[in-house]
Amino acid sequence: MARITLNGVGKVYPGGTRAVGGVDLDVADGEFVVLVGPSGCGKSTLLRMIAGLETITEGTVSIGDRVVNDIEPAGRDIAMVFQNYALYPHMSVRQNLAYGLKNRRTPAAEIARRVDEAARMLELAPYLDRKPRQLSGGQRQRVAMGRAIVREPAAFLFDEPLSNLDAKLRGVMRWEIKTLQRRLATTAIYVTHDQVEAMTLGDRLVVLNGGRVEQIGTPLEVYRRPASVFVAGFIGSTPMNLVRSDVLPGLARPGTTVGIRPEDLVPSPDGALSMQVSGIEELGVSRLVHGVIGGERVSVVVPPDFQPSEPLRLSVRPGAMHLFDAATGLRREGS
Amino acid sequence: MKRALFGNRLLPWLLLAPQLAVTAIFFLWPAAQAIRQSFLREDAFGLSTSFVGLANYAALWGSAEYLNAVRVTAIFAVATTLLSLGVALVLALAVDRLVRAGKVYTTLLVWPYAVAPAVAGILWWFIFNPTVGLLPYVLDRVGYDWNHLMRPRDAMILVVLASAWSRISYCFLFFVAGLQSIPQSLHEAAAIDGAGPVKRFFTITLPLLSPTTFFLLVVNIVYAMFETFGVIDATTEGGPAQSTNIMVYKVWFDGFIGQNLGSSAAQSVILMLIVIALTVIQFRWIEKRVAY
Amino acid sequence: MVEDRPLLNLLAHLVLIVGVAVVAMPLWIAFVASTHGPNDFMSGVVPILPGPHLVENYSRMFSTGVSTSGMPPVGRMLLNSAIMALSISIGKIAISILSAFAIVYFRFPLRMLAFWVIFATLMLPVEVRIVPTYKVVADLGLLNTYAGLSIPLIASATATFLFRQLFLTMPDELTEAARIDGAGPMKFFRDILLPLSRTNIAALFVIMFIYGWNQYLWPLLVTTSSDKYTIVAGIKRMADVADAQPQWHLVMATAILAVLPPLLVVVLMQRLFVKGLVETEK
Numbered sequence A: 001m002a003r004i005t006l007n008g009v010g011k012v013y014p015g016g017t018r019a020v021g022g023v024d025l026d027v028a029d030g031e032f033v034v035l036v037g038p039s040g041c042g043k044s045t046l047l048r049m050i051a052g053l054e055t056i057t058e059g060t061v062s063i064g065d066r067v068v069n070d071i072e073p074a075g076r077d078i079a080m081v082f083q084n085y086a087l088y089p090h091m092s093v094r095q096n097l098a099y100g101l102k103n104r105r106t107p108a109a110e111i112a113r114r115v116d117e118a119a120r121m122l123e124l125a126p127y128l129d130r131k132p133r134q135l136s137g138g139q140r141q142r143v144a145m146g147r148a149i150v151r152e153p154a155a156f157l158f159d160e161p162l163s164n165l166d167a168k169l170r171g172v173m174r175w176e177i178k179t180l181q182r183r184l185a186t187t188a189i190y191v192t193h194d195q196v197e198a199m200t201l202g203d204r205l206v207v208l209n210g211g212r213v214e215q216i217g218t219p220l221e222v223y224r225r226p227a228s229v230f231v232a233g234f235i236g237s238t239p240m241n242l243v244r245s246d247v248l249p250g251l252a253r254p255g256t257t258v259g260i261r262p263e264d265l266v267p268s269p270d271g272a273l274s275m276q277v278s279g280i281e282e283l284g285v286s287r288l289v290h291g292v293i294g295g296e297r298v299s300v301v302v303p304p305d306f307q308p309s310e311p312l313r314l315s316v317r318p319g320a321m322h323l324f325d326a327a328t329g330l331r332r333e334g335s
Numbered sequence B: 001m002k003r004a005l006f007g008n009r010l011l012p013w014l015l016l017a018p019q020l021a022v023t024a025i026f027f028l029w030p031a032a033q034a035i036r037q038s039f040l041r042e043d044a045f046g047l048s049t050s051f052v053g054l055a056n057y058a059a060l061w062g063s064a065e066y067l068n069a070v071r072v073t074a075i076f077a078v079a080t081t082l083l084s085l086g087v088a089l090v091l092a093l094a095v096d097r098l099v100r101a102g103k104v105y106t107t108l109l110v111w112p113y114a115v116a117p118a119v120a121g122i123l124w125w126f127i128f129n130p131t132v133g134l135l136p137y138v139l140d141r142v143g144y145d146w147n148h149l150m151r152p153r154d155a156m157i158l159v160v161l162a163s164a165w166s167r168i169s170y171c172f173l174f175f176v177a178g179l180q181s182i183p184q185s186l187h188e189a190a191a192i193d194g195a196g197p198v199k200r201f202f203t204i205t206l207p208l209l210s211p212t213t214f215f216l217l218v219v220n221i222v223y224a225m226f227e228t229f230g231v232i233d234a235t236t237e238g239g240p241a242q243s244t245n246i247m248v249y250k251v252w253f254d255g256f257i258g259q260n261l262g263s264s265a266a267q268s269v270i271l272m273l274i275v276i277a278l279t280v281i282q283f284r285w286i287e288k289r290v291a292y
Numbered sequence C: 001m002v003e004d005r006p007l008l009n010l011l012a013h014l015v016l017i018v019g020v021a022v023v024a025m026p027l028w029i030a031f032v033a034s035t036h037g038p039n040d041f042m043s044g045v046v047p048i049l050p051g052p053h054l055v056e057n058y059s060r061m062f063s064t065g066v067s068t069s070g071m072p073p074v075g076r077m078l079l080n081s082a083i084m085a086l087s088i089s090i091g092k093i094a095i096s097i098l099s100a101f102a103i104v105y106f107r108f109p110l111r112m113l114a115f116w117v118i119f120a121t122l123m124l125p126v127e128v129r130i131v132p133t134y135k136v137v138a139d140l141g142l143l144n145t146y147a148g149l150s151i152p153l154i155a156s157a158t159a160t161f162l163f164r165q166l167f168l169t170m171p172d173e174l175t176e177a178a179r180i181d182g183a184g185p186m187k188f189f190r191d192i193l194l195p196l197s198r199t200n201i202a203a204l205f206v207i208m209f210i211y212g213w214n215q216y217l218w219p220l221l222v223t224t225s226s227d228k229y230t231i232v233a234g235i236k237r238m239a240d241v242a243d244a245q246p247q248w249h250l251v252m253a254t255a256i257l258a259v260l261p262p263l264l265v266v267v268l269m270q271r272l273f274v275k276g277l278v279e280t281e282k
């Protein structure tokens, strides 16, 4: 029922800023799709067009089997969780949860049932009569979630809902969101600029750059076969090394950029590459060695107690090289 | 600007309608009438009106009575403003010094704000009344024969006192707010640098208070020029010998009592121009302050 | 304060005591006068302590008033003042908050024009356009009516600006959440915006009530029949007796009664009052 389809969706703001262009996307019922990309790439704009908070200037958005371009947000059967939660400050938690249902003339008994259920699911029961300002950040986040859940909408839309939480709580809430979404089997579109969040949450990722889709795929697909230099550099906890092909002996292919993840470079005494070490970053579980190969900056992940020699000889894990067209930035097939 | 907007077309006009209607009927239309009227002159019997161009304005320029009103207004506005500002500043500085007792004093100082200018006028009129008033009685003891019914200077002092008195609490509250917004750490830093209280007042407090002072200066001039009708009317009625006949009072007098509509309208237009100028100055200041 | 200087503190106390005395003196004298009999002023010695006629003077004002100057009993005038002050303050707040809502939350053609029209009222105090405004009210047949007393004074750019400022600080997401929750513009206004503006409305109300109560020139002009006299404008009529000393004890009793309601508002709601004052004038 709640499949979401975007056809050639684009947005030009009044004043002429193009924020999004030509986005095609098909979100299956119950799927969790993450829109990820750097700040200003148009993620929020795209999400808000789906929500009905921005007019769609190009293309069509369908929710279920309706084109919703001209339908008010309230008529689209979606619920949204905002970065700053947007809780109604003067209403209690209970009133916050019930407000949307009341406006839809849901019978009082049904409202009470749904609010209680959401409160139980999110462990909010003790706080139902408090005002938002009497809650901690994490609790507010749950109320925002609850407000979306009680509506039993066709889809959840999240705009960076965890970015106001501290790192530890973010990890916990990330897990809760994922579990809840699985349990309710409701379609979800989730915006984040944090690639770890994207990888852990999404069934599929949509990597955006400058308002355009760079790649759509499962987290592993995107990680293993980045479709462009941009995706390669963006996804992964330490960015992929991107070097000219002639840096690698025996691989001189003009006009090609080669990508190798830092964990795919292995120190070995007879390795074909030789790196000038310029510094070491301690990460605890491993160390990150920075240096230069053939004039290109490169980093390598090594075990925690590994002492790099000078120069450090490295070999590339077999099959771990990604080839990109240097001019277009696109992945070369067959690599 | 807001991003989250509602799309309705008709609704905003419905919401604006009451405000726009009141503004159009009771503000813009009368203002336009005043401007139109200022170019017309009625004959002695009010039977015919004729267009006279700028004659009404020219007549004002040549009228000793009007120039006197301008002069009186200037003296009155400046004296009232300086007196209320000065007293309020001294009181605010004292309150700012006494943290806890300051609150009690504040409560005791705010209530002249509640007293209508007209009532303030009556109160001071009574206090200074030559036959039954308290102050002439006291002044008599020190050899001053107070009589604001006869002596222009006494009358001016009276209206200035009454107007300034009813304005003290307003200025006082703004000064207190201004003083409280000066960070304590600045005083401490200056004290560590060896500045005593007097030096700190002139080098820290006064400069940092200058935006508040300037604001109060402008709004008090507006007050003295336009909102003191009640004070004048309840006391001297412009006398004796025109000595307290401020411009606003004269507009009313010429229009309603003298039935000289053209001249009254021309005076209205001049006053509007003055208000516009003062409003612009005030807004300039707000813009500047936002930029801080 | 940075250092403790007992001498300066003492000076501050002295200054404030003198200040309070000066500020209080006129009202004290008025109160004292209102408790004396008519002849106590003629002896040449001005009383500075309350006399025995308080109940007598005030009950006289409430029952018959000063009939010689054609004044109704003060009860009637207090009622008129209250109606005028409440209509002005409530009316101002209502039309200002609605127009601020329209200007901030909608985009429509001529929006800026509407904004400037409202702004213009800031530049036109009633005193400077008094003659033509009086004429409009007379032509509309509103002389000697409560509508004529209050409506011409309820347009207010300041209140509109205050609400506009307040609305601009409300997060956009709140509106968006409400829209997704199915609230249309008026529902959003009623359920979210209005409750969140409560304290500002209250603060503004205090200021506007005092403003309305203390009006003088306007009521003096538009009320000619004594049953519509307001108390502030009435006092002057009472003090204005030809060729005789006014009945000072009764005039002062009326003055005290005229001051009392706004005074109570200021003292009892001091916090709101200060907030309203400092905010409306920004």
Ligand SMILES: Nc1ncnc2c1ncn2[C@@H]1O[C@H](COP(=O)(O)OP(=O)(O)OP(=O)(O)O)[C@@H](O)[C@H]1O
Pocket (backbone or CB within 6 Å): A013, A014, A015, A017, A018, A019, A038, A039, A040, A041, A042, A043, A044, A045, A046, A193, B003
């Ligand atoms: N109302 C607007 N008018 C004009 N341009 C806008 C507007 N809102 C956003 N933009 C522009 O559109 C582009 C995309 O903005 P958007 O908010 O969608 O980015 P984002 O990917 O969500 O970024 P972030 O991660 O920082 O939230 C940006 O260049 C932004 O400056």
Ligand SMILES: [Mg+2]
Pocket (backbone or CB within 6 Å): A043, A044, A045
């Ligand atoms: Mg965003």
